[in-house]
Amino acid sequence: MRHRVVIASIACLVVVAAVIFGGGSIVSRSYMEETAAQAQTTLRLAVAALEGHLKRYEALPALIADQENVKNLVQRPDDKRLQAVTNTYLKEINALLTSSDIYVMTMDGNTVAASNYDEPLSFVGENFSYRPYFQEAASGAQSRFYALGTTSQKRGYYFGSPIRVAGEIRGVIVFKVDIDAIERSWNGGDSRIFVSDPEGIIFMTGSPEWLYAAIEPLTAERLARTETSRRYADAKLRELPVKRGTYVGQATMTISGGxxxxxxxxxxxxxEDAGWSVNVLVDTGTVRAQTKTTIVAVLLFLGLAGLFLAVILQRRSRSNERMQMQAHAKEELERRVAERTDDLARVNSMIEKEIAERRLTEQRLRQTQADLIQAGKLAGLGRMSAALSHEFNQPLAAAKTYAESAAMLIGLGRIDEATDNVRRISALIDRMASISRHLRNFARKPKEKPGTVSLEEVIGDTLEIVAARVGAAKAELQVTIEKDLPPVQAGAVRLQQVLVNVITNAADAVEGLADRTIEVSAFVEDEGKVSIAVRDRGAGVPAAIQERIFDPFFTTKGVGKGLGLGLSISYNIVKDFGGRLIVRNHSEGGAVFKVELDVASETALEAAE
Incomplete structure (x- = not known):
């Protein structure tokens, strides 16, 4: 047994050593390859951003050099008017193209116009004949050069182009492009990015401490070439302490800092076009830390696996006992399930009886509600009967007068005038028939299902029904119906009942007041919704009762003046239509009752057609 323990221990040590040494190398190589792939992706993006930014301006110098005012200026550099026109033109172009600076030089290198002519560090009057971009453009080539500005002390990339007049080079135009925005995008992140010139000097970097440091030895030849072109003006150049090497097959660079x-x-x-070297650096410390973490995780997994195996072996010794306990528990469970099944059967029987009783109660409640709705409508008709008698008596008296006049006119032989009286009597009869028809429809118990309803027709019928009540209250109705209202999903008779109830309540609210205006408006609320609003100039609805105003039998009117069912019935009718009835107080006084309804669906419209 002791020998087995020793052998098992040695085997574990061998496995741990193999994981640490062999596995560490494999994991490091894998992480480094992944990191190298990420670095290459970052590098491609950085190069693409730089090339894209520079190519925006590459063809512009040659285009601007072909402008007449630029050509005229290099021929007559002392012409003040030409200088002013060209300066203004270059400033506008520079603002439009968001470049850094644009300037024009004569063949002696003297700057005669610039986009920054009105700034303290203007290039006008400066001589840049020592710059390679001037020398190359003056010889007839399209030039490119990166440098630190000797006047502005700003870094930039220069594009130069010769200015040709009648085939002869008479001057040079230069675009200076600011690339600080790209450099700022490199700040932060897991990678460090820098760009070096042909001499190995870093001139763009997201790490400011590396700026103007060289990753190659600053030999006398390199310094001489840099100073001749004054590429970095008076900037102090230094060597960056760099050691190159490899790590698991990947090129590395070790930089000392303090x-x-x-x-x-x-x-x-x-x-190649710019003569730059773009470099992306990724700290290998992250790779080494990931390698250590992975090795530790593997070792921890092996330890947990061993522990898991020991637990399994221990549990196997108790499996028989657990199986016996499970068999006993199964028998007990089956017994309890049988008992519970019997209990559930009895409860289900009781629930079915209770459901049947509730359905019967619900049917009775609906019938009672329908009776109350009809009672409320008839009560409303009773309140309107006194006012309506005036509506009928007036046309009846007029009809009698017209009839007597017609008899006299016939006796006098004035047939045309008698015929006109008969026509007037017919019109009065039609008016009374219309009022009677609307009242009959209002009083009838509705059997219609919700369908497509035209609001213009419903509101028109409603206004005829409530005209007597509104007249009795000496109120003024102001009706505003939006043009081309779409049909809504509702029932015409029941919707008419809701509007009659709301407008009648508004007439009650303004009766006896100085301002008895009632506003009725219909409009499209939003896509798929149409609203009808009724506003009065009464006292409004107190906040304490706004939540209860739609409750059954709740009323603010005196005894005998209402059952408190009108608004409750109206609320439920609108709810059956899929809409809602809401109330609020207007900011200028009075209450606003608003009925919101859904626009009729295409299927409903087709069925109505």
Whole structure:
């Protein structure tokens, strides 16, 4: 047994050693390859951003050089008017193209016009004949050059183009492009990005401490070439302490900073047109930390696996006992299930009886509600009967007068005038028939199902029904119906009942007041919704009763003046239509009752057609 324990221990040590040494190398290589792929992606994006930014301006110098005012200026550089026109033109172009500066030089390198002519550090009057971009453009080539401005002390990329007049080079135009925005985008992140010139000097970087440092030895030849072109003006150049090497097959660069050193994985690419080297550095410390974490995780997994195996072996010894306990528990469960099944059967029987009783109660409640609705409508008709008698008596008296006049006119032989009286009597009869028809429809118990309803027709019929009540209250109705209202989903008779109830309540609210205006408006609320609003100039609805105003039998009117069912019935009718009835107080006084209804669906419209 002791020998087995020793052998098992040795085997575990061998496995741990293999994981640490062999697995560590494999994991490091895998992480480094993944990091190198990410660095290459970052590098491609950085190069693409730089190339895209520069190519926006590459063809512009040659285009601007072909402008007549530019050509005229290099021929007559002392012409003040031409200078002013060209300065203004260059400033406008520079603002439009968001470049840094644009300036024009004569063949001696003297600047005669610039976009920054009105700034303290204007290029006008400066001589840049020592710059390579001037020398190359003056010889007839399209030039490119990166440098730190000797006047502005700003870094930029210069595009130069010769200005040709009648085939002869008479001057040079230069675009200076600011690339600070791209450099700022490199700040932060897991990668460090820098761009170096042909001499190995870093001139763009997201790490300011590396700016103007060289990753190659600053030999006398390199310094001489840099100073001749004054590429970096008076900037202090220095060497960056760099050691190159490899880590698991990947190129690395170790940079010293003070008392510490950091190793970076390096990915580089050349921008041939610009003569730049773009470099992406990724700290290998992250890779090493990930490798250690992975090794520790593997070892922890092996330890947990061993522990898990020991637990399984221990549990197997208790499996028989647990199986016996489970068999006993199963028998007990089956017994309890049988008991519960019997109990549930009895409860279900009781529930079915209770459901049947509730359905019967619900049917009775609906019938009672329908009776109350009809009672409320008839009560409303009773309140309107006194006013309606005037509506009938007036046309009856007029009809009698017209009839007597017609008899006299016939006796006098005035047939045309008698015929006109008969026509007037017919019109009065039609008016009384219309009022009677609307009242009959209002009083009838509705059997209609919700369908397509035209609001113009419903509101028109409603206004005829409530005209007597509104007249009795000496109120003024102001009706505003939006043009081309779409049909709504409702029932015409029941919707008419809701509007009659709301407008009648408004007439009650304004009766006896100085301002008895009642506003009725219909409009499209939003897509798929149409609203009808009724506003009075009464006292409004107190906040304490706004939540109860639609409750059955709740009323603010005196005894004998209402059952308190009108608004409750109206609320439920609108709810049956799929809409809602709401109330609020207007900011200028009075209450506003609003009925919101759904626009009729296409299927309903087709069925109505």
């Amino acid at each position: 008392s510490s050193e950091r190793e970076y994985l390096v990915a580089s690419a050349q921008m």
